[in-house]
Amino acid sequence: MRRGNTPLCFLLSSHFGPDSTVNAAFRIGVHAADGATFAKERYKRMAKSPTYHMKSRMVVVLVAMIVLGFCVVLHQLFVLQIVEGESMQARALQHQLRTTRIGAKRGVIYDTNGEKLAVSADVSSVCIAPKLADTPEKEEAVIDLLAEYIGADKETVKKKLERKGSYYEVVKEKVEDDQADALMAAVGENGLTGVIFLEEDTRRYYPYGNFASAVLGFANNDNHGAYGLEAYYEKTLAGTPGRVVSMKNGAGVDMDMQYVQRYEAQDGNSLVLTIDETIQHYLEKNLEIALSEHRVRNRVTGIVMDPKTGAVLAMASKPDFDPNNPYDIIDENVAKKLEEELAALPQDDSEESQKARQQARMETLYSLWRNYAISDPYEPGSVFKIVTAAGALECGAVTTQSGFNCLGYVTVNGTQYHCWYWTGHHSGHGAQDLTHAVMNSCNPAFIDIGQRMGAQNFAENFANFGLTQPTGIDMPGEAGSIYHGTYSVNDLASSSFGQTFKVTPIQMITAACAAINGGQLMQPYVVKQIIDSEGNVISNTEPVVKRQVVSKEVSEEMALILEQVVGGGGSGKQAAIPGYRVGGKTGTSEQLDDRKEDGRIPNTLSFFGFAPVDDPQVACLVLLDDPDIYNAFGSTVAAPIVGSILAETLPYMGIEPQYTEEELENIATQAPYLLNYDLHEAEYEVRRRGLKFRVIGNGAKVLKQVPGAGELIPQDGVIVLYTEEEGAGELIPVPDVVGKTLQEANQSIVGSGLQISVQGEQIEGTHSVVSAQSPDAGEMVEAGTVVTVECVAAEPPAQP
Template sequence: MAKGTTIRMWHRTIFMLIVMIVIGFGAVAVSLFRLQIVQGEELQTRAVDQYLKDTSINAKRGTIYDCNMKVLAESANVWKVVLEPAYITDKNRDLICTGLAEILDLDKNELLERSQKKTYYDVVKGKVETEIKDEIVKFKKDNQIGNGIRLIEDYKRYYPYGKFASSVLGFTGSDSQGLAGIEAQYDATLTGVSGRLVTAKNALGTDMSFDYEQRVEPQNGYSLVLTLDEVVQHFLEKYLEEGVVNSGARNRACGIVMNVKTGAILGMAVKGDFDPNDPFTLADPTEKAAVDALQGEERKKALNEARQKQWRNKCVSDTYYPGSVFKMVTSSMGFEEGVINENSPFSCPGYYIVADRRISCWKTAGHGGETFSQGLCNSCNPVFIQVGERLGPKTFFKYFEAFGFTQKTGIDLPGESRSIYYDENMGPVELATESFGQNFSITPIQMITGAAAVANGGYLVQPHVVAQVIDDDGNIIRTTDTTVKRQVISNDTSQRVSAILQQTATTGTAKNGYIAGYRVAGKTGTSEKIAEWIAQGKQGEKKYIASYCGYAPADDPQVAMLVFFDEPLRQNGQVFGSAIAGPPFAKTMSEILPYLGIEAKYTEEELAKLDTTTPDVRGKSVQEAQNTIQTAELEAKVYGNGATVVSQVPEPGKSIPKNGQMVLFTDEESASKTVKVPKLTGLTLSQANAAATNAGINISISGAALTGKNAVSNLQSIPEGSDVPPGTIVTVDFVELDSVE
């Protein structure tokens, strides 16, 4: 080969080597540029993510208080038990899994399997109480276990009063998220911001050669101060529950107590309800038995429906025909427009003809001639049909809308329903039926808000259940002020309607809600569930809703209350709001009003019938005790042969009817004497008094006996046949049987 050719080959080879080196270094340079400059920040983040492990630390959910700062819902410390498999060796694996299985009541074999995962973090049980946590800490200490088991602070929601106000409070889920009620409505406010625990770990999840752990503290959620008053709520729930039992209400019952001037909800309850500490368990045994009798998908569907029903707040989420309670609103319309006054004459033959319909009055024989005031006291349907005609559909609907019945109230609770109604183009039959509260559906919260406007001078106020939002230190973050949407009627109209409603509650159809001394303005309602009946082909039982809505004092209204019982059973052949809803209303308000500091003002007739208080005569001579009792306008009956009173019935300070009998025991033998409680229901007042006297007991009367002429006893506080000491006081409730609307 020629020398020149060889030289050229070497030149080409060297050139190619240079080119390859240049290309190689160029590729490396480009790659370095891409990795360091273009993707540098991203790769650095990914690298950090590979060795930094981030664990969430739950924030403490805010507390829910009543208006007096009594705790209604709070979050207490619990613990999350975490297994750290990367730290567990064959030497301590069995020890750790055996110990945790026993303490946490878990399967040991499952824990053994989980302990061999390629991870440093495996939650084996959450929401562990402090007592169990302490057992685990002791187990670790006793067995000198360092890493392998970790305890992370967590929180669990508690409702200290159980079922109390559950329909308002709602409940939280397993991750502490609000699922119903206030808990859901204010979830973002209550939740807070989770913290973080950042630690450095290698590929297996174990610690790096250097120590790194950073804790970002969680920010606790804000707390809520409600308008609910625990005492008011207690009275409401107590008598609402009693009313459900006595009436046999088959589709639950609800009650609302509202400050008429501010819209603050002082009490709101639904019966039957549920325990928010265990919300997924059916509280109604009948519902539970029906669901448990099913299987498969059918059972799953029925269970879900039953749970949704018990969680549903009937006060805001259900609509109903308000019935004659609505007549207070129609009355206000008529006065405000000047189409009626207190003495406007009407006639009721027992029905009224509208278009092609004959619409009956509840009193089929008719009320005859009556003024408007008498018509409202009699709850006469023909009177209110004629008031509706005088107003006309456009004016009627103008007020219907102004009272808030076409819009949600905007109460700060979830699930508020919309009303169903006819607009200003309604026909004459629709106008007639709506004028006395039928043929349209509203929610209970709409009805009591409208009633508050009738009571407070005509102002439609915004109902609300949260008064303040506060932080951990009690600093006020936000306050709910009174919001007046508009004035619907004049103060003059409000006062005139209230005066007639007071008369209605004293001597009219609403007198089963009468409370001595407190000047109640009230109205009953008995509404037919006509749509359901028609849907059933007008076959079977026609069902009703019995309600009572009122406020007090009538001359200066402070508090309004609505109670209604859905699908009650008939009592003495009746299913009317007066007999079913009136007594629970009266009992609740008779406790609420004095608690709220509202002064009683008794008439002379009421004072003559009021109970007195038993004096303390224990330790006195028999003669001295008899003189003291006589001075208190009571009678004395003595048992035993001793000279000194050793015990007495009723006890000192108990309420007893004037001219009632105190029983004095003068020796131990006489103190053991008992008498039997007689049957005290189904009687007039004089008959009940006679039965009590013959049995040697006292009765305390409540309900319509103070004002009603045809009052009959329907409940007694101590069952017939019970053995009690002589002189024991039995409370007997009376209802007025001619008050049927």
């Protein structure tokens, strides 16, 4: 800008001064305007013709961008293919494949003779695919069908259907085949194929219910072993599940069979036990009678063992449970006691009250599931005198001729210990040798024996018989013993006759067997073999000798001493069985650490018995924990129970009776009076007369007997004992046997539940026929009635 020919900058400078702010600002603005004009012109020149340098830069930038893009793509590919490859592949397969589980069958559990005690059967799990129930109509149909055919809760099914992203929800497990087949037929009819589907599975069954439940345990709903052998041998029994992999279309429905791959389940291996179903039955039957007969407050426990091998032939605790439904309480007395306990608890709906009730119920169930034969130590009492006597003989502290004097009590270090004999007589057994000290179960004599041994020998003997360690039996939950680390004078006195320490029943019977089997401490076991699903033997269990605890000579002496306890009129005489040499030892112990609120100290009554004495084949230990009877002893309660078990077991094992002349002379021909006897007392009276018995009913006392008291009964005859009114009056007709051969008559009469007494000529073979009978044919009589037949010789058939 100019005024005339004079520049504006000159005019400003002259007016404001050359260094003024206005003049400086004006100069800056002029230079900026000139720079902008220059840049604009330069850009125009460059746009028209880019230089080589600019082209090179552009190429470099472009290449860098392309490389960077490839790097990003490669990184994503690396992440998708390598880092997340497996998960992405799994997600893809999830939309393309359906995997259905096939449950493996658990191995069978057999008894020693091949009887099935635990088996698995095919069942199904009912499942749904909520994603495919894509309309309200389908949802409603699914809910209705599942409620109708398998009893599913509608609200539960509805909640599962709300999980719309899921192809797999289990509605109900262990559905039987008939239910599953009916459901799937309805599924097809209603167009719900794929929405409702099945998974193959198995369910555990126990054919004999509560039979041997303490040994077997049970498997839970997931088919895993929870208790007993089922838990201990879980890996052996479980097997490996299989699966069916099938392709599904876009609608989620399975495609044709050509797209199905099946991987079969591998069944588990099976167990063959040492348990004998028949002997187990004899044991459980007698324990159940004892539980009722003697009103046992806690438990009745029994073990039958092969004393030479340690194989357990039977084991049980009563009351028990049904492994098919382990959460049900099947014993009426236990259920009643629980109801009373629950009634005493707060009844409100608070969380604390609910927990208390649940805890009470679970404690009751746990007590039923426990195997008391291996899990609960007890004070063994006088049965332990077997160990004390054997150890004293072995270390030379006493001989069979050693003498002991019983005054009825003995004082040790200021503490007075009484003999059981003192209670009723206020005197003692007097002078006696070792055999009579054992026969009389004399505490003062055994205190003397313990003192003669000394604390060190006693402790070494205790450990030598395996009583400081668990036996190692192949079952879960075995407990150890509770014993003195060091023995004071009084500890030694009380321990010598089986008090102030605790061992488990399995420890006690194993130690007692070592004293009479030749002196060998055996490892007890219950599994004889493991076999695969084809029956091939995978492994055998061989008997294991832990050590020699006493010499063979001492063992033979102990067997003879214990025979006198039973057959010589000792404390175990009620275990005697005519025709068999039986040995044993009684036990009556106080559970001193279990004093009740009313001051009562519970007793445990026990008896250990074995036979034959000269070659022990079977041993049995029975314990009654806290029976509700006055002035009870192992000699009067436990001994006859063991006698009953052995009386049935010995003939079953093929061990025939060998009667002495005295026994043959004393075999009665008249039925004894048995009315109102406790069942085990009645059985003892029948046995000692060389007769047999059959029990009808589940009661504890004899209400009726056939034949009646005083009636004639043939040798080896059977007395029927009725323990319930129901069934006692049932009559059966006498068969017509006149004209039949003696063999035919015997089969007909015995087969009708009657007994036969033969008079007249008895000729072997078929040459003896019945000429008369009494009672007459067709007469109605009670089971067990004796039918007398008179026989005559018949002409032999003519030779052809």
